[in-house]
Amino acid sequence: AQSVTQPDIHITVSEGASLELRCNYSYGATPYLFWYVQSPGQGLQLLLKYFSGDTLVQGIKGFEAEFKRSQSSFNLRKPSVHWSDAAEYFCAVGAGGSYIPTFGRGTSLIVHP
Amino acid sequence: DSGVTQTPKHLITATGQRVTLRCSPRSGDLSVYWYQQSLDQGLQFLIQYYNGEERAKGNILERFSAQQFPDLHSELNLSSLELGDSALYFCASSGQGLAGGHEQFFGPGTRLTVL
Numbered sequence: 001a002q003s004v005t006q007p008d009i010h011i012t013v014s015e016g017a018s019l020e021l022r023c024n025y026s027y028g029a030t031p032y033l034f035w036y037v038q039s040p041g042q043g044l045q046l047l048l049k050y051f052s053g054d055t056l057v058q059g060i061k062g063f064e065a066e067f068k069r070s071q072s073s074f075n076l077r078k079p080s081v082h083w084s085d086a087a088e089y090f091c092a093v094g095a096g097g098s099y100i101p102t103f104g105r106g107t108s109l110i111v112h113p
Numbered sequence: 114d115s116g117v118t119q120t121p122k123h124l125i126t127a128t129g130q131r132v133t134l135r136c137s138p139r140s141g142d143l144s145v146y147w148y149q150q151s152l153d154q155g156l157q158f159l160i161q162y163y164n165g166e167e168r169a170k171g172n173i174l175e176r177f178s179a180q181q182f183p184d185l186h187s188e189l190n191l192s193s194l195e196l197g198d199s200a201l202y203f204c205a206s207s208g209q210g211l212a213g214g215h216e217q218f219f220g221p222g223t224r225l226t227v228l
Contacts (some may be wrong), residue, residue, distance in 0.1 A: 034216060036219075041221075042221060042222075043115060043117070043203055043219035043220050043221045043222050044156075044203070044205075044217075044219040045115070045219070046216050046217075046218070049216050090156065100146070100158055100161060100169050100171065101158075101217070102158075103155065103156040104155075105155045106155065106156075
């Protein structure tokens with residue numbers, strides 16, 4: 001079965017600074033990988049996804065993520081963080097067949113002005 | 114707006130009671146998933162329905178049950194409620210059949226408080 005680890009429970013950055021949120025997965029084959037964002041009181045919104053092909057994936061709101069098979073990682077990045085990016089971020093990994101993704105525990109992003 | 118709707122938004126009830134949470138998937142989506150989100154357990158998959166049939170089960174308690182109706186809306190029934198059932202319950206839908214790898218669209222959630 002697949003699993004996913006988000007090592008950082010909280011990340012604090014200053015507005016305008018760059019951001020990298022870490023995600024490591026465990027799965028025997030090439031997984032399907034996702035990043036979701038959850039704002040307070042809201043549901044989860046898909047930021048980006050990786051299925052195959054180009055390992056650098058562009059998403060919404062200026063986010064990107066890079067799939068690195070050798071490191072079993074799918075880290076989320078943004079060059080310049082805005083105060084509205086403060087939220088909970090979830091990495092998820094899915095496998096082929098009956099698709100039920102496994103979610104990480106989430107990383108809470110705090111943005112200082 | 115994901116296109117997935119959930120009602121009610123908030124629900125407060127007492128231990129031992131039974132509640133029903135409702136979810137309408139995005140137009141055309143055949144799969145519905147239910148998740149429970151709590152501080153100590155994170156986001157836990159409960160159950161999936163596809164076109165009216167149960168497709169996969171996760172960490173769903175025997176006190177909980179779900180169904181998907183012919184119009185594709187789904188209901189999650191929680192009975193004999195305990196304090197520990199207090200959580201956010203999310204519904205998600207996806208639309209590309211049973212093959213793997215498809216993103217899910219989440220509803221806004223129902224916050225259940227058991228007193």
